[in-house]
Amino acid sequence: MKKLYYIDYPQEHLKDQMHRYQCVYCKVETTVINGTLERHLASCQYRKNLETAGYETAVASGENPASHDADDFD
Ligand SMILES: [Zn+2]
DSSP states (O other), X not given: OOOSOOOOSOEEEETTEEEEEEETTTOOBHHHXXXXXXXXXXXXXXXXXXXXXTOOOGGGOOOOGGGGOOOOOO
């Protein structure tokens, strides 16, 4: 199970930075997270909740592109 973008996490202003936001839980800036789950810290409660719910981080996908290389040309 995988979402295209993970943007439904709670956010808050950075200290004294009214135009910048960060994850409430792991304090990683939204421009760093960039809609991806794996850029939250591993200890982030939001990330933990989604991983527990069965969502995958992009780097953890088990796709195997080599399996499509069976049709060699002569
Ligand atoms: Zn987070």
